[in-house]
Amino acid sequence: MKDRILNNLIKKEINRQQKTINLIASENFVSPEILKIVGSPLMNKYSEGYATKNRRYYPGNQYYDKIENLTIKRAKEAFKLGKNWHVNVQSYSGSPANLEIYFALMNFGDVLMGMALASGGHLTHGHKVNFSSAAYKVIQYGVDEKTGLIDYKEVERLAKKYKPKVIVSGATAYPRKINFKKFSEIAKKVNAYHVADISHIAGLIVTGLHQSPFLYSDAVMTTTHKILRGPRAAIIFCKKELASKIDKAVFPGMQGGPHNNTIAAIAEMFFETKQLKFKKYQKQIIKNAQVLAESLKKLGFNLVTGGTDNHLMLINLNSDGLVAEKKLEKVGILANRNSVPGDTKPFRPSGLRIGTPAITTMGMKEKEMCQIAEWIYRILVKNESQNKIKKEVEKLCLRFPLLN
């Protein structure tokens, strides 16, 4: 690269990734194949329109049509979907994808019901600073303050009272299984669409380690860059009868030209999720999370819901999460501050969210989880020397080289 300034920054970032323990539950490391496809000449073209409809607004799309159709076919196979499901692979990312679904299924001013950010929901599930709450009347459900679990009776009570047009299930920080069937029953009772946002757990669903939402939803959205270990993007699935509304909402409703390089990388991602080792990887993510959770508990940490069923856990620190986040960052351990039940200030919450997808991709297993828990304890409770632990962290990371 001729640009020495940028080249230097990129090198430093790659070095940072290699030398830190990444416990951010929504992040991961993609394969060298995916890196190559995203940075390939596939990014050089406009192809507004859809391959499925044989309608593009630019010439020269014969190969992109094939790539988009292949990605759609693989997406359907991965989630074992029949003819009654439609797939749109053009969404730029999870946030626009959720807004596109709402745009397709609701009129402005209709009632949207989603999980509160403070309880583990995403901004696009109706948070007050997000476009979703500017465009729709929002009703938020939360978790039970004592158990930290979704209170389905309360969800039903709110749904019956406020009659939402769309109910969103799914979360960004919820350590337990989600009962999509129950959400579907509630949605049916009030004649609402049930939209499942499976961004965080899609890999577990593909491999049969979590209940699939497809029997119980009208639309499903997943990002592809988290537990699925694909490029930064999103996929929208919907019942066939909603296909035209969803496609129109994505293009021309909210987007222009699709990112063809990313769509091709999603096809590669589904090629990878079909391999036997992907199921082993997903099982290891859960095993690692459970060992990490147990180790943290043994060291005296208080976990929301007492543990985890999936890839993440929430530590209730009963103190400033931002301070803890910064202390850990200093030694090369990245975990984001997060609200825990009862918190009221999203910028100064009193918890930490800890996830295992990225470190499991690096190849870390149970032994390393016990070590990581110990470091967290030594930093946050014992206030031990940061320099010493930073060196230990780097040494461990270098034993698990990233494949770039």
Ligand SMILES: Cc1ncc(COP(=O)(O)O)c(C=O)c1O
């Ligand atoms: C559940 C959920 N939905 C949607 C999103 C938004 O995805 P993106 O960051 O790609 O816009 C996230 C991202 O963290 C998420 O966790």
